[in-house]
Amino acid sequence: MTSQLTTHPLDAGDKLAAKRAAFDLPEGVIYLDGNSLGPLPAHVPARIEEVIRKEWGTSLIRAWNAHGWVEMQNRIGDRIGRLVGAAPGQIVAGDSTSINLFKVLSAALALRPERKVILSDTGNFPTDLYMAQGLRDLLDKGHELRLVAPEEVAGAIDDSVAVMMLTQVDYRTGRRHDMKDLTQRAHAAGAIALWDLAHSAGAFQVELDACVADFAIGCGYKYLNGGPGAPAFVYVARRHQGVARQPLAGWHGHEAPFAFELDYRPAQGIDQMKVGTTPILSMAALEAALDVFDDVDMAVLRAKSVSLCELFIREVESRCEGLVLASPRDAAVRGSQVSFHFPEGYALMQALIARGVIGDFRAPDIVRFGFTPLYVSHADVVAAVDILADILATRAWDRHEYKTRAKVT
Amino acid sequence: MTSQLTTHPLDAGDKLAAKRAAFDLPEGVIYLDGNSLGPLPAHVPARIEEVIRKEWGTSLIRAWNAHGWVEMQNRIGDRIGRLVGAAPGQIVAGDSTSINLFKVLSAALALRPERKVILSDTGNFPTDLYMAQGLRDLLDKGHELRLVAPEEVAGAIDDSVAVMMLTQVDYRTGRRHDMKDLTQRAHAAGAIALWDLAHSAGAFQVELDACVADFAIGCGYKYLNGGPGAPAFVYVARRHQGVARQPLAGWHGHEAPFAFELDYRPAQGIDQMKVGTTPILSMAALEAALDVFDDVDMAVLRAKSVSLCELFIREVESRCEGLVLASPRDAAVRGSQVSFHFPEGYALMQALIARGVIGDFRAPDIVRFGFTPLYVSHADVVAAVDILADILATRAWDRHEYKTRAKVT
Secondary structure, three states: HHHHOOHEEEEEEOHHHHHHHHOOOOOOOOOOOOOOOEEEOOOHHHHHHHHHHHHHHHHHHHHHOOOOOOOOHHHHHHHHHHHHHHOOOEEEEEEOHHHHHHHHHHHHHHHHOOOOOOEEEOOOOHHHHHHHHHHHHOOOOOOEEEEOOOOHHHOOOOEEEEEEEOHHHHHHHEOOHHHHHHHHHHHHHOOEEEEOOOOOOOOOOOOOOOOOOEEEEEEOOOOOOOOOOOOOEEOOHHOOOOOOOOOOOHHHHHHOOOHOOOOEEOOOOHHHHHHOOHHHHHHHEEEEEEEEHOOOOHHHHHHHHHHHHHHHHHHHHOOOOOEEEEEOOOOHHOOOOOEEEEEHHHHHHHHHOOOOOEEEOOOOOOOEOOOOOOOHHHHHHHHHHHHHHHHHHOOOOOOHHHHHOOOOO | HHHHHOOOOHOOOOOOOOHHHEEEEOOOEEEEOOOOOOOOEEEEEHHHHHHHHHOOOOOHHHHHHHOOOHHHHHHHHHHHHHHHHOOOOOOOOOOHHHHHHHHHHHHHHHHHOOOOOOEEEOOOOHHHHHHHHHHHHHHHHHHEEEEOOOHHHHHHHHOOEEEEEEEOOOOOOEEOHHHHHHHHHHHOOOOEEEEEEOOOOOOOOOOOOOOOOOEEOOOOOOOOOOOOOOOOOEEOHHHHHHOOOOOOHHHHHHHHHHOOOOOOOOOHHHHOOOOOOOOHHHHHHHHHHHHHOOOHHHHHHHHHHHHHHHHHHHEEEEEEEEEEEEEOOOOOEEEEEEEOOOOHHHHHHHHHHHEEEEEEEOOOEEEEOOOOOOOOOHHHHHHHHHHHHHHHHHOOOOOHHHHHHOOOO
C-alpha cells in the first residue's frame, strides 16, 4: 500500500504492525473496505493449492476422512467462537448469512409459538429483513415483522415480541447496538434474542455467551478475510440445542448422515444447523484465513480500531468540507467503520477508488470506510484523507465516468 | 492411473480418449467414484490461483464488477443448461442441492395449494426426503410425503399429488426413471414434476425442456467435476418464472439487490432462486471444470458409458463369484454406474481402495462403481475387475482393518 513509505506518530508501538505482512495487498491501494471483502491473507494461495492438488486431486473421495473435511464445519465454527465469545460446540460454519438467518429465525419462532412479532430495525441489513419476510409469508400464521428506528428498539420490546432480530452494527453508519443490554431487555420480556454479527466478528470483542445471546449468525468474508463469498456461520446457545430445531433438514444435520435412513432424525447438538455439503475450497480459505487471528488480542485490536476511526474523523472534519459525519461520534456505540454523508457520494467514492483509496458507497448518500487494524495504519488514514481532501478541493469527483453506476455498488 | 500401460480393443477409436489428459489423476488409481466426487481437471489449479491472487488479491472488492463475479451464478447455470437440455435463463448455480430442493419444492407446492401430497420413492437420496419432511413440518398444513417403491411411482400418480419429486438416477442401484414418461403422467394428473439430477447432469443426455419438466436441481461435484462440495444448481422452467416463488428471500433474489430497500421485491426471472452471496472460489472451480465439457457430444459420452458399464457387468459376472448385480441389466433404464450386492460390501470396498480401485459402499450391502467416460477406459474396467477378482479369490477383504467404518462411507 502506498503509505508504507510514510510514518505517523500514533503507529509507534503498534502491537499489530507485523500483521500487515500477513496480507497480500496491492501496491498503490489504501484498503478501507475490509468490512465488505477482507483482503487476501498471504498464506492462503499455498494452502488452497494444497487442498486442490493434494487433498482433492490425489486423495479424491478419501479426502473426506483423510484430510478432516468431515469436521471442517465444526472446526471453523469453534475457531470463530473464540473471536465472538462462544465456548466450543455452539457454532458451525457453512451456507450463507441469509440461509443461516432463516435457520435460526425459524428455530427461534418455534420457541415462542404463542407470539407473532419479529422485532427488528430499519438499520438491519436488507437480506435479514427479506429472509424474515420470506419466512413470515411461508409460515402464513399471522407473524408480523415490526421495524422501528435503531434508537427505538429498546422501547419497542414488549411481551408481544417473539424474537428480537438485530444486526449489531449498522452496515451504513457503523452504529452499534448494546448486545448485553438489549438481550437482557428481550429476555425480561420473554423474547428470544437473535444477533447478526456481519460487521462484528473479527472487528471487536463480541461476548455471545456472556451476553446470554440465544442465536447468532455472521459473515466469513468481511473482517474474517475468508475470501469472496466465504461461508457464513451460525451460533446456537447450548441451552437451546436439541430443543430449537431448524427446518432446512439436510442430511448433514441428521443424527447419522451416512446411515442413509429414509426419515430425518435431527442431530442433538449444533450439528443440526448443518444442511448440505459445504464448498470445501471456500471453506478451506476461510479456515486458513483464521490463522491470522490466532495470536491477536481482540482488546488490542479494538483499541487500535478506535484510534484509527477517531483519527479519520478528526482529519476529515478538519480538512474535508461538505462531508457530514453519519457515524456515531462516540466510539462506544460504533463498530469499526466511519461513514459520512456526501450528496454525490457515489461519484466521490468512484473518484477515491480511482486514486487508490477503496471504500464503499451505500445509498442514498453514504461513503463508508472500514478500519481494519490488522493491515491499516494511522499513516494510511492520513494518506487517505490527503487524497480525499484533494479530490474535494479540485472537484475531481464531478466527472461523468464517476457517476455511471456499476452493478455492484 | 495404472491401466495407462494396458490396452483394450474396445478403446480403439474412443473419441473421448484425449479427455483423460484433461484430468490430474493420481498414479496407481482406477477412479470409479466420479459419481461421488469428480476428479481434478488439470487446468483448475491455475485458474483458482488466478482468482485468488489476481481477482481477490489485487482487485479486491472491485472484482465483483471487474471480473464478472456478479453474473457467475447465471453464467454457470447457462453452461450447465446445455448439458441438461435447458435453454438459457432457466438455471442458476449456487447453494447446496438440499437448499435448492427446499426452494423448488416450496415453489411447487404453492402452485398446487389445494393438494397435499408430495409423491417420492424410497430410492430417492435421503437428503431430498429429509428436506421435504422439514418443509412439511414447517408448513404445518397437512402435507403428506408419500413414498412408494421406485417401480410403483407411475401407478401412484393420481389427482391427490401436488408434486412428484424424484431423483432420476437411484444413488444406490443406478436405476433410472423415464423422465419424459413420468413427467407426462404427472402433468396429466395435474401434478408438478420436480427432478433431482444429482447422478444425471454430466452423466448422460438430459432433456429438461423437451420433457417439459417443471423444476429441477442438481449437483456440481459429481459428474460435473466442480470440486468438493461444489455449489449446486436449480432449474425453473420459464413458464413458471415470475409465478412460482421460493421462500428463501435473500438479497441476491431481489429485483434490485443493491438498492438496499427494506421490502423484498422478487426478481421476475430465474434470479429469484438466488439467495445470499455464493462462495466464489468454489464457484470458479465449478465454472472452470465445465470447460472440459465444451466440445463433448453427450451422445458420444453416453455410448461410451453404456459400453463401459456393460463390459464391467460381463467381466464381474464371469469372474467374481459372490457378487449379485444390483443395477438394472438394461442400459436403457440405468444411469452411468453399476452396483453389486455383496454381504461384506463395506470391507470389500475398503480392500479395493487399498489396491487402488476406488468406488463407493452404500448401506446395507452395495458396492457401487461409477463409470465416467471422460477419464475411464475399457482397459481400466478390465484392470479393476482383475483386482476385484483377486481380492475375492484370496478373501483379502476379510481383514479387521477393512471392517472398521470411517465417518464417511
